[in-house]
Amino acid sequence: MNSTQQSGGVEATLRDFWASRPVRPRRGGKIAGVSAAIGERYGVDPILIRVAFVVGAFYSGAGITLYLLGWLLFPREAEPRPEDTAPRTEPAPTWLALVLILLLLPGVFWLTDSLAILAVAAGLAALYGLHVTRGDRPQAPTAAAPPVEAPTGPIAAEPPSENTWVYPGPEARREPPSWDPLGAVPQAWDLPEPPPQDEPEPPGRRYRWYNPLAVLLTLAFGLLAAGAFTPSTALAGMLGLAGLFLIGGAFLRVGRWPILLAVPLAALAMFFAVFSTYPQQATDLSMGDLRASPQSAEELQRNYGRAAGIVDLDLAELPVAEDQTLRTAVDVGTGQIQVRVPPEVDVWSVCRADVGEVDCLGATADGQGVTRTRMDEGADGPGGGRLELHLTAGAGRVEVIRG
Incomplete structure (x- = not known):
């Protein structure tokens, strides 16, 4: 542990971690280089880090969320330039940062599970512990030696001594050839120039067919699955296939066209996952807020609903006879019911809330798939009419209060 961490506690450790956080290498990473960056920074085998991410992925996607956070927050090793005297880093491009943020949005819903929250907390605690115990290790990239400048102007030829061999030629060459820019071997300048060599073809060009094939197969799978499965299931399958193609492309070092499909597919999958829970009996699929305050049993509708928005149903002034029972249901895809x-x-x-929280006359709960049933007899005890409510939100809040 370094002196800064000892003197400043947790806050100083976090500042030191951010200032010296792992740098994703240009080479050696399997997907984005997050595991390789952590392993190189703290002297840990990257395979162990990758295994930890994979195991965390089974806890409601906690490992995927942590990996995407590392991809977003860890800088990348920049391409070296001739004038650089020290290694450089660069943040994620703006377009990639936006893609990662969109991919992280489902994590808000995944982390409502207690196991996922514990897995994320364990991962962050492990990274904090690594920095506390091994954070004083120097960063792997070392400063590059300054380039040696080639001498300018003609090089004065020294008179040959009796032991110096001079290459025979019709005329001595006064300027160094291209293969000896520093003029280190002047006695061989009259040798012929070497033939030009073809540059090796970049690995990505050998797999130009990969990205078009990946996009074509993903779309074809979606068309076939659309006829056999629900939209949310078909989109989830397309997302999984696009992810497999992304992993394969990372190993082959080719482009990442499937990302162009993954972003809209993720948005559509979230949309259908939420609205697939919208009850079939609700006929109102409009967006926006709905406020109603029926003043009689005839004005009370059997169903109120919105695809997205707020439903505010005020029944405080609704008259209910002594032996009368009134029923109504309120359904919201995404939003709030009060x-x-x-x-x-x-x-x-x-x-009920598929994702969110409920407060049913004091009976509260939050998380995924939460339901609360409450029988409340009011301030006067049993009697005085009966009101039955069935309230469902796909994602949001459900609340019942006394007027």
């Missing part, structure tokens, strides 16, 4: 009920009416309510 229902106010009369202070003395018996209320039987079922509140």
Whole structure:
């Protein structure tokens, strides 16, 4: 542990980590170089880091979320330039940062699971522990030696001594050839220039067919799956196939065309995953807020709904006879449901949220697939009419309160 960490505690350690955070190498990484960067920075075998990410992925995607965060936050080793005297780093390009942020959005829903939260916390704690114990290791890239400048102007030829061999030729050459720019072997300048050599073809050009084939197969799979599965299942399969092609492309060092498919596919998959839970009996699929305050049993609709928005149903002034039972349901794909009920009416309510939180007359819960059922007899006890509520939100908040 270095002196800065000892004197400043956690805050100083976090500042030191950010200032000397791992740098993703240009070569040696399997996907984005996050595991290789952590392994090189702290002297750990990258294979162990990769195994940890893979194991974390089985905890509601926690490993994938951590890897994407490392891809976004760790800088990349920049291409060296002749004038550089020290290695350079560069942040992720703007377009890549936007893609990573979009891919991280599903993590907000994954991390509602307690195991996923624990896995993310364990990963961050492990990285913090590595920095505390091994953060004083020097960064792997060392400063490059300054380039040696070639002498300018003609080189004065020294008079040959009796032991100096001079290459025979019709006329001595006064300027160094291209193969000896520093003039280190003047006695061989009259040798013929070497024939030009063809530059090796970059690896990516040998697989020009890979990216078009990856996109074509992903789209073809989507067309076939659309007829056999639900839209959300078909899109999830396309996303998985695009991810496999991305991994293969990373190993072959070719372009990443499947990213162009992954971003809209992820957005569509989230859309259908939310709205596939929208009840079939709800006929109103419009967007926006809905506010209603029926004043009689005839004005109370059987169903209220929105695909996305806020439904505010005020039943505080709704008259309910002593032996009367009124029923209604409210369904929202993404948004909020709030229902106010009369202070003395018996209320039987079922509140459900696929992702979000519920507060059903004091019965609260949050997370994934949460449901609360509550029977509340009001301030006057049993009697005084009955009101039954069925409230469902795909993603959002459900609340029932006394008016």
